[in-house]
Structure formats: C-alpha cells, structure tokens
Amino acid sequence: MDSAVPEIDLNRTAREHAAALRVGEYTSRQLTEATLSQIRSEQDLFNTYITITEELALQQAEAADDRLSTGEGDPLTGVPIGVKDLLSTKGIPTSAGSRMLEGYRPTFNCTVVDRLQQSGAVIVGKTNLDEFAMGSSNEHSAFGPVRNPWDTTRVPGGSSGGSAATVAARGVPLSLGTDTGGSIRQPAALCGVVGLKPTYGRVSRYGVIAFASSLEQVGPFGRDVHDVADLLTTIAGQDSLDSTTVPEPVPDYKAGFERGFEGLRVGVPAEFFGSGLDESVRSVVETAIERFETAGASIDRSVEIPTVQAALPAYYIIAPSEASANLARYDGVKYGYSFKDGESVDEEMSMTRGYGFGDEVKRRIMIGTYALSAGYYDAYYLKAQKVRTLIRQEFAMALSKCDLLLTPTTPSVAFALGEKIEAPYEMYLSDLYTLPVNIAGNPAISVPCGFVQGLPVGLHLIGRPFDEATLLRAANAYQEETHWHEQAPQSKY
Amino acid sequence: MSLSIDEVKHIARLARVNLSDAEVTWMHDQLASILDHFEVLSEIDTDEVPPTAQSFELTNVDRPDIAGASIARDSALAGAPRQEDGYYRVRAVLD
Numbered sequence: 001m002d003s004a005v006p007e008i009d010l011n012r013t014a015r016e017h018a019a020a021l022r023v024g025e026y027t028s029r030q031l032t033e034a035t036l037s038q039i040r041s042e043q044d045l046f047n048t049y050i051t052i053t054e055e056l057a058l059q060q061a062e063a064a065d066d067r068l069s070t071g072e073g074d075p076l077t078g079v080p081i082g083v084k085d086l087l088s089t090k091g092i093p094t095s096a097g098s099r100m101l102e103g104y105r106p107t108f109n110c111t112v113v114d115r116l117q118q119s120g121a122v123i124v125g126k127t128n129l130d131e132f133a134m135g136s137s138n139e140h141s142a143f144g145p146v147r148n149p150w151d152t153t154r155v156p157g158g159s160s161g162g163s164a165a166t167v168a169a170r171g172v173p174l175s176l177g178t179d180t181g182g183s184i185r186q187p188a189a190l191c192g193v194v195g196l197k198p199t200y201g202r203v204s205r206y207g208v209i210a211f212a213s214s215l216e217q218v219g220p221f222g223r224d225v226h227d228v229a230d231l232l233t234t235i236a237g238q239d240s241l242d243s244t245t246v247p248e249p250v251p252d253y254k255a256g257f258e259r260g261f262e263g264l265r266v267g268v269p270a271e272f273f274g275s276g277l278d279e280s281v282r283s284v285v286e287t288a289i290e291r292f293e294t295a296g297a298s299i300d301r302s303v304e305i306p307t308v309q310a311a312l313p314a315y316y317i318i319a320p321s322e323a324s325a326n327l328a329r330y331d332g333v334k335y336g337y338s339f340k341d342g343e344s345v346d347e348e349m350s351m352t353r354g355y356g357f358g359d360e361v362k363r364r365i366m367i368g369t370y371a372l373s374a375g376y377y378d379a380y381y382l383k384a385q386k387v388r389t390l391i392r393q394e395f396a397m398a399l400s401k402c403d404l405l406l407t408p409t410t411p412s413v414a415f416a417l418g419e420k421i422e423a424p425y426e427m428y429l430s431d432l433y434t435l436p437v438n439i440a441g442n443p444a445i446s447v448p449c450g451f452v453q454g455l456p457v458g459l460h461l462i463g464r465p466f467d468e469a470t471l472l473r474a475a476n477a478y479q480e481e482t483h484w485h486e487q488a489p490q491s492k493y
Numbered sequence: 494m495s496l497s498i499d500e501v502k503h504i505a506r507l508a509r510v511n512l513s514d515a516e517v518t519w520m521h522d523q524l525a526s527i528l529d530h531f532e533v534l535s536e537i538d539t540d541e542v543p544p545t546a547q548s549f550e551l552t553n554v555d556r557p558d559i560a561g562a563s564i565a566r567d568s569a570l571a572g573a574p575r576q577e578d579g580y581y582r583v584r585a586v587l588d
Contacts, residue, residue: 107568200548214547243554244547313531324508331509333581338574345584346509354511362510366501366524369508383534385544390537392545424523425530441548465549 008034011488014079014173014227021068021078028068028078032061032122035080039125039171046147046169048162050085051093052125060122067120075230077120082166082175085126086133087218088207089113096209097131097141097159100356101336110207111242112176112218112235119234124172127162131358132327133178133211135159136186136430139421140360147417148191149489150455154414157187157430160221164191167221168489174231178208180216181315182409182434185446188221189409189458192448192487194228194475195221197434199465200441201246203232204239212322213244215315215438224485225447225476229253232468248466256473261296264474267303267402272433278412284450284457285408288478292406295481297474303398303405307390311436314391316428317371317384318439323361324368330356363424388439395440399464404474407433409446409458433460443468447475448484456484496525 006026021028036054043049057080064078085095088106095101109117116123130140138146138161146161148154149169156165160177164187167175177184179197188195196219203218210216220231233253238245268289273282293299332338332352339355342348357365371380398405411432420427437444442462449459459478463471479485501521505512512520566579575582 104572107564107571201551240556244551246549246551307537310534310537313534316527317531317534328509332574333583335572335574340574342584345586348584349509350506350511353509357510362512363520363523363527365508365510366504366520367527369504370496370500370524370528373504373507379535380531382544383539385546386539386542387534387537388545389542390539392548425527439548 005030010034010038010170012173013224014076014222014230017079017173018075018077028061028064028122029058031078032057032080032124035124035172039166042166042169042171045152046149046165047144048128048146048166048169048171049082049125050095050097050128050143050162053092053123056092057122057124060117064120064122074119074234076116076174076234079121079174080124080172081116081121082125082127082163082172083113083116083123084129084160084163084175084177086129086178086209087113087176088209089123089126092126094126094209095143096133097129097143098356098358098361099142099337100330104335106207108207111204111239113207115235121234127160127166127175129162130159131361132209132323133159133180133183133216134323134360134364136182136427137415137420138162138187139417140358142358145417148414150192151414154416154455155190157190157414159183161187163221164188164193164195167191167193167223170488173223174227175221176218176231176235177221178216178218179438180212181319181438182431184219184221185409185434185444185458185460186431188446190414190456192456192484192489193221193223194225194445194447194485195219196228196232196445196468196471197437197443198232198236198468199443201244202236202443202466202468204242204245206239206241210326212319213326214322215319225472225479226254229472246466251469253469253472256469257476259473260477260480261292261474264297264404265300265402266292266297266474267300267398267405269303269305269398269405269407270301271305271308272407276411276429276432277408278452280452281408281410281412281457284452285459288449288459289406291481292478295477300402303402305391305394305398305436307387307394308436310387311391311439312428312432314384314387315435315439316367317380318388320364320368321371321381322368324365324372327361327365332356360424391436392440395442395462403470405462407460407462409433409460413452413455413457437462441465443471445471445475447478448487449482450484496521496528
C-alpha cells in the first residue's frame with residue numbers, strides 16, 4: 001500500500017482536493033495521512049495546534065472515502081480542516097488555550113463541528129489561540145505562542161493565530177476561527193490568507209466557548225475566496241440551539257461571482273486611513289483601490305464613519321464586561337483546573353481563578369467587573385452601548401450609499417514576538433480597523449493584497465448585514481485580478 | 494477617573510480572582526493606563542442616543558416546550574474535580 005501512495009500537493013485548495021478525490025487521484029485517507037504528517041512537522045516550527053486528532057481524522061477520512069465511492073458527498077467531503085480550540089468537540093480535549101480547562105473533554109459538539117462532520121470534512125486538529133480568544137498576537141496562550149510562517153520571529157496575529165498559520169503553512173486548506181474584534185481577519189491579514197467574519201446571527205455560537213456573546217461569530221479561513229464561500233455555506237444558517245441565529249435563508253454565495261466588479265460601489269472611509277496607519281501598508285492598500293477602480297468598481301471617498309475613533313474604547317468596555325460575566329462559570333467545581341486546599345468555597349474559587357487564568361484574561365475580567373460595578377456603570381458600560389448605537393448607524397448610512405466599504409485590515413504588518421506583550425493598549429490598537437465591525441455586527445473579509453518587506457498585507461472589505469454574497473463576490477473578483485493569495489511562505493519546512 | 498489600589502483589591506474580590514500583592518500593583522498600573530484611554534468617550538454627545546445591547550435584535554425567540562435528550566449524569570460528572578454520590582462536591586457554603 002505504502003509504495004502506491006501518490007505524491008500529494010498540499011498547496012492545493014479545498015476545491016482542487018475535492019476534484020482530485022472524485023476522480024480517484026488519491027483518497028481522503030491518503031490526503032489525511034499526508035496532512036497529518038505535514039502538520040506534525042509544522043507543529044515544531046510554528047506551534048499551530050494544541051491537539052492533533054489523528055484517530056478521529058482517519059475514521060472520518062475512511063467514512064468520506066466510502067461516501068465518495070458511491071458518487072455522493074458535499075464540496076468538503078474528505079477535505080482536511082483545522083478548528084480553533086475554542087470550539088467544543090465531544091470527547092476531545094478542548095482547552096480554549098487556558099490552564100483553566102486542563103483535562104476538560106466536552107460532552108457535546110458545538111453546532112458548527114456537527115455541521116462539518118455532516119458535510120464529511122475531516123477534522124485533523126484543534127488549533128492554538130490566545131487564551132479564551134483574548135488577544136491579537138497568539139502570545140496569550142497557555143500552550144505557548146504560534147509563530148508566523150512568513151517569519152518565525154513574528155506573531156501570526158490573534159486570537160485565531162493557529163487557524164491562520166496552519167492555512168498559510170499549507171497544513172490544511174481550510175480552518176475555522178472565531179472573530180470577536182478581529183480575531184479571524186487580523187491573523188488572516190498577518191498570515192497572508194483569506195478570513196471572513198460573518199454577520200452576527202449568521203452562524204451558530206452553540207458550543208463555542210463564550211467570550212463576548214454580543215460580538216463574536218465563527219468564520220472560515222482559506223487560501224482562496226471560493227473555498228471560504230464553500231466553508232461558510234457549510235456552517236451558516238439558523239440553529240434551534242442558538243436563539244441569536246436568524247431565520248434568513250443561506251444564499252448561493254457564488255451565484256454572483258461571474259459578474260465580477262460590475263456595478264460595485266465601494267466606499268473608502270478616510271477615518272480608516274489616519275495617522276495610526278503604517279505608510280507602507282497605506283501605499284499597498286491604495287494600489288489595491290486603484291486595481292478595484294481599473295477593474296470596473298466605482299470608488300466613493302465621501303463616506304464617513306466619524307465616531308470610529310471611539311470604537312476601540314467602547315469595545316474594550318463592552319467585550320470585557322461580557323467576558324467578566326461569561327467567565328464567571330469557571331469555578332473549579334464542574335470541570336477543569338481546581339484548587340482544593342483552601343479553607344472555604346470563596347478561597348478555593350479565587351485561588352482556582354487566580355492560577356487558572358492568564359494575565360490578559362485576568363486583566364479583562366478586572367476591566368469588565370470594574371465597568372459594571374456600582375458607580376461606574378453609566379460612565380462606562382451604558383456610555384459604550386450608546387456609542388455602539390452611533391457606530392451602527394454610521395455603518396448603515398455609509399452602506400446605504402455603497403455596496404461595501406474598503407479599508408486596511410490592520411495598521412501594520414506582523415509585529416515581533418514580545419514587542420507588545422507588556423503594552424496591552426498598543427496590542428489592542430492592532431484591531432483598530434476590525435473591531436468597529438463587530439460593534440456594528442456587519443460581515444467583513446480580509447484578503448491578501450501585497451507585501452511590505454516580505455510580510456503580507458490584508459485588504460478589508462465590510463458589507464451590509466447578511467450580504468456576505470457581495471463581499472465574497474468582490475473579494476473573488478479581486479483575486480481573479482491578482483496573485484497575492486497564491487504566494488506561499490518561504491520558511492524551511 | 495483615578496483608580497486606587499484598594500479599588501483594584503475590591504474588584505479582584507468581586508471577580509473571585511486571587512492576586513498577590515505584586516500582581517495588585519502591576520494590575521493597578523495596567524488598568525489605570527487602559528482606563529485613561531476610555532476618557533475619549535466622555536467627549537461624545539450621546540444624550541439623545543439609546544443604548545444597543547445586540548446588533549440585530551430578535552425578540553421573543555421561542556420554541557415548543559418539548560423535552561429532549563439531555564446529558565447523562567455520569568458523563569456530566571466525568572470531569573468533576575470532586576464528586577460524591579452522583580453530585581458535585583464543594584466545601585460548605587454555610588457555617
């Protein structure tokens with residue numbers, strides 16, 4: 001059998017693997033074995049996975065081969081995928097990147113993992129992340145930082161750093177992350193892959209370990225827009241287990257692809273090109289804007305999101321406030337790490353949480369508890385929620401004049417490991433352009449649009465609520481004009 | 494708004510997060526610098542603006558009240574740090 005194993009090109013997209021599986025060029029079992037071998041070698045270099053789920057992956061691959069042999073199967077059947085270790089997987093360790101969930105094995109699957117399994121996708125591992133999805137560099141993981149495949153002295157972004165890095169490093173063609181303030185789009189930009197945050201309510205959050213419930217969504221990473229559209233189709237839709245999912249039908253996301261840029265009105269809000277933006281990144285993004293224009297889109301520079309400068313402080317009140325409530329459940333009683341040598345319930349819980357949580361998680365629990373505490377609620381939490389209303393209204397107004405907005409995804413390219421770890425607010429600024437979108441709830445995508453000193457730059461497109469189709473159409477049209485997404489990191493692996 | 498060391502200790506108590514004295518000092522400095530950045534919010538006029546708790550409000554989402562499968566007790570307790578007779582065990586909460 002071994003001598004007959006074909007050489008498998010792991011640069012291929014999910015769509016290319018799916019076609020190869022259907023013509024019998026290789027089997028899902030062979031593809032999965034090649035993938036497992038690749039992600040094990042990648043693991044030593046980039047620390048992208050917390051758990052590699054070999055046994056489950058091989059079982060799923062064999063089931064996929066059976067299904068494909070009968071001529072059946074979905075676009076993802078037999079295709080390897082990584083999932084962020086924030087998504088509950090039945091019987092498989094789920095850590096959220098935290099010491100707090102030491103030894104925890106969920107008793108159920110989250111809905112998106114159920115949907116992946118129904119589609120026949122092969123889950124090869126749980127990817128590394130910032131603890132409880134709090135961070136922008138993947139340095140806040142109890143399992144050590146992920147390294148950027150383009151330059152291992154730099155961060156991959158976060159919090160879904162492992163999911164972005166493994167797609168960039170050609171470990172898997174697809175992965176899932178979560179995005180609460182930029183945690184899909186920012187690492188997608190820094191790792192040179194495509195990442196999409198769906199509209200709030202588009203994808204079920206059931207079984208996703210909660211950080212900030214009113215802001216977060218699960219979404220896809222891929223190396224091209226077609227793959228991202230296929231993965232979004234697989235996970236999107238109403239779920240009776242998540243009452244915040246909407247009943248709107250999931251459209252055919254690729255139906256408009258052949259229309260390209262035709263008739264697209266693209267707004268470029270000046271507030272996203274201010275003094276915080278690195279000049280080299282600005283220049284790359286301006287070149288992309290010219291490309292949109294020459295390819296047939298119309299550019300409107302009159303749109304405004306004037307309150308956007310308040311989005312960052314509003315976010316860092318709202319998200320920690322929700323986190324302080326969501327993370328109250330970790331008490332050392334039901335599962336995970338537990339300090340057992342205290343004199344009282346209070347002492348044991350405080351000691352459990354003091355040890356179990358890392359610095360960034362503690363910092364956010366403290367900010368949230370403060371913002372919600374007596375005497376400060378109106379000045380902080382209520383004020384932030386009012387600012388949220390203004391930002392939503394401004395996005396709605398801008399998107400009444402345009403089909404989508406175009407901005408940089410991040411103010412700079414990937415920064416060095418350790419550079420911002422002691423300066424939390426500096427770290428928060430790397431999500432300056434992504435987190436306003438979570439506050440408003442709209443969908444957005446990051447696609448590769450060039451390089452600065454060998455490091456990838458992301459182009460950020462923001463759409464109307466539940467209009468992922470237009471975002472994907474524009475992003476796909478851009479990828480047909482350019483080859484940035486085909487570039488692979490030169491790291492030695 | 495300035496933040497005192499005692500306030501940091503109070504918040505840590507409310508949040509049930511044990512902090513050493515060194516951590517209290519460190520946390521105080523970090524929180525104070527983050528809170529400074531929140532001041533920009535007070536410059537925004539929101540007198541007539543209602544708050545938003547969630548971006549696309551769905552109201553009264555309900556379903557028929559039909560009992561479904563639930564998690565078996567053994568499986569729910571399987572990860573418990575301490576258990577006894579089919580229950581989670583904690584220290585006494587009343588003296």
